[in-house]
Amino acid sequence: MPAAARVVAVTKTFGAVRALGGVTLDFPGGQVTALMGENGAGKSTLLKILTGDHRPTDGHLELDGRRVEFTSPADARAAGVRIIPQEPEIIPHVSVAENVYAGALPRRAGRRLDRAELRRRITADLERLGFAGVLDPDLLGSQLTPAQRQLVEILRALTGEAKVIAFDEPTSSLSEHEVDALFALIGRLREAGVAVIYVSHRMQEIFQLADRIAVLRDGELAGVQDAATTDEGQLVRLMVGRDLSAMFSRSRVATDRPVLAVRGLTTDHVRDIDLTVHAGEVVGLAGLIGAGRSELALALAGDLPVRSGTATLDGRPLPFGRPGAVIRAGLGLAPEERKAQALFLQRSIRDNTSIAVLERLRRFRFVRRGAEKQLAQEYADRLRVRTPSIEHEVGKLSGGNQQKVVLARWLARRPKVLILDEPTRGIDVGAKAEIYRIIADLAEQGVAVLVISSELPEVLGLADRVVVMQNGRITGELDRRDATEEAILALAMADDLAATTTGATR
Ligand SMILES: Nc1ncnc2c1ncn2[C@@H]1O[C@H](COP(=O)(O)OP(=O)(O)OP(=O)(O)O)[C@@H](O)[C@H]1O
Numbered sequence: 001m002p003a004a005a006r007v008v009a010v011t012k013t014f015g016a017v018r019a020l021g022g023v024t025l026d027f028p029g030g031q032v033t034a035l036m037g038e039n040g041a042g043k044s045t046l047l048k049i050l051t052g053d054h055r056p057t058d059g060h061l062e063l064d065g066r067r068v069e070f071t072s073p074a075d076a077r078a079a080g081v082r083i084i085p086q087e088p089e090i091i092p093h094v095s096v097a098e099n100v101y102a103g104a105l106p107r108r109a110g111r112r113l114d115r116a117e118l119r120r121r122i123t124a125d126l127e128r129l130g131f132a133g134v135l136d137p138d139l140l141g142s143q144l145t146p147a148q149r150q151l152v153e154i155l156r157a158l159t160g161e162a163k164v165i166a167f168d169e170p171t172s173s174l175s176e177h178e179v180d181a182l183f184a185l186i187g188r189l190r191e192a193g194v195a196v197i198y199v200s201h202r203m204q205e206i207f208q209l210a211d212r213i214a215v216l217r218d219g220e221l222a223g224v225q226d227a228a229t230t231d232e233g234q235l236v237r238l239m240v241g242r243d244l245s246a247m248f249s250r251s252r253v254a255t256d257r258p259v260l261a262v263r264g265l266t267t268d269h270v271r272d273i274d275l276t277v278h279a280g281e282v283v284g285l286a287g288l289i290g291a292g293r294s295e296l297a298l299a300l301a302g303d304l305p306v307r308s309g310t311a312t313l314d315g316r317p318l319p320f321g322r323p324g325a326v327i328r329a330g331l332g333l334a335p336e337e338r339k340a341q342a343l344f345l346q347r348s349i350r351d352n353t354s355i356a357v358l359e360r361l362r363r364f365r366f367v368r369r370g371a372e373k374q375l376a377q378e379y380a381d382r383l384r385v386r387t388p389s390i391e392h393e394v395g396k397l398s399g400g401n402q403q404k405v406v407l408a409r410w411l412a413r414r415p416k417v418l419i420l421d422e423p424t425r426g427i428d429v430g431a432k433a434e435i436y437r438i439i440a441d442l443a444e445q446g447v448a449v450l451v452i453s454s455e456l457p458e459v460l461g462l463a464d465r466v467v468v469m470q471n472g473r474i475t476g477e478l479d480r481r482d483a484t485e486e487a488i489l490a491l492a493m494a495d496d497l498a499a500t501t502t503g504a505t506r
């Protein structure tokens with residue numbers, strides 16, 4: 001039986017950048033083919049060629065053994081090829097239901113939207129796909145969390161017959177039970193004979209889901225492995241072309257000098273937070289998605305209003321509600337949502353690395369072009385940003401490479417307190433190791449670091465101390481010596497466990 005989809009000798013260039021060079025690869029029906037590779041290796045580009053978003057510069061596509069040519073995403077859709085993109089596009093001012101069926105909304109006479117039919121459809125589709133109760137169809141696009149935006153994309157792709165479905169890093173912002181629902185769904189698609197393509201940087205997921213693993217390196221196919229017989233080391237070698245030394249190697253350099261001291265901090269979503277981070281200390285902030293970790297970070301950075309409580313940096317009150325003043329006071333936050341909160345997509349890597357977070361800060365800043373350029377280059381090299389030059393537009397980088405630029409800005413700035421929110425989300429394994437090394441270096445220089453991460457191995461590997469949150473409150477704290485995945489999870493779900501043992505209901 002021919003593969004459901006096949007790319008044959010596909011090459012794709014963007015100006016001087018060769019994103020893909022002569023890739024030939026099968027995507028058989030009824031199997032999950034994982035696609036791995038470093039940031040910028042060409043994974044998203046390959047998917048976009050399959051889905052008609054890009055035309056190959058050279059080579060061609062086959063579906064069920066027949067050569068096809070897609071001139072638009074609509075062509076690919078009609079042929080049963082769907083993609084859940086890395087960066088979902090959501091219409092802000094309409095509901096989830098309207099976002100899902102955008103372009104094919106049910107109409108009544110006079111072209112008025114048929115709301116009753118829309119409701120019937122969305123209810124049936126949510127039920128069929130196992131997302132009933134996970135996503136409220138009446139929410140507006142602008143109200144959605146990153147996770148909910150992903151779910152809308154998944155629904156969009158699955159509200160019709162599909163032969164090939166590609167997921168581009170779908171779980172990076174999903175909570176545990178949303179991930180479970182998604183994996184169950186992928187299992188059903190595989191059983192139904194769909195060719196599933198799954199792009200991720202998370203090894204654990206890959207081994208949980210994939211039948212075969214294809215690795216791209218610098219736009220070329222480095223190898224295809226059988227998931228049952230390969231291992232992590234082999235995949236890393238294929239991806240980065242070398243062995244990686246220990247991911248985490250840091251010695252404890254924490255001092256007793258508090259740099260950030262938060263007392264009774266309360267916002268709309270977090271309550272009564274007491275938290276201290278010392279010079280040279282790396283504190284991990286763990287918790288499930290929605291626990292309030294990012295809200296706490298944004299409040300400290302001056303981006304969300306504080307209702308009560310205090311915070312001091314080196315003994316001086318942190319100026320709540322004034323992001324620019326917070327930066328000048330020495331606190332930097334590398335936020336979770338890179339596109340919305342952090343990047344100037346039309347500007348260069350150099351500008352984005354050195355630029356003040358807010359344009360209005362520029363006039364306070366002393367600009368030294370030469371030093372700036374050197375710093376941007378140094379971090380682009382260390383983090384392995386795949387780009388022709390640091391003068392390249394950030395908007396043209398791959399998703400993971402954009403994330404590296406946001407991080408570089410804050411790492412290079414060396415603030416007194418550095419808060420990193422999901423610093424390695426979407427980042428490849430080689431650059432991850434380097435980011436961990438940079439965090440260790442900063443701690444050694446006396447920076448107080450707060451790392452928010454949903455990846456427990458990362459929290460355990462980096463942190464001197466782990467603080468755990470649930471439902472907007474701190475539920476416990478663990479020293480590095482006592483921190484295990486089980487202990488963190490128990491605290492992250494402390495309220496639920498308490499509710500179960502006392503037999504309380506909500
Ligand atoms: N529209 C575009 N214009 C210019 N260059 C592009 C464009 N899209 C991708 N590229 C370049 O092509 C290369 C491959 O990018 P691609 O997005 O496919 O990487 P990826 O493997 O998906 O990486 P990531 O893991 O970071 O998502 C990169 O060097 C990227 O900068």
Ligand SMILES: [Mg+2]
Binds near residue numbers: 399400
């Ligand atoms: Mg990508």
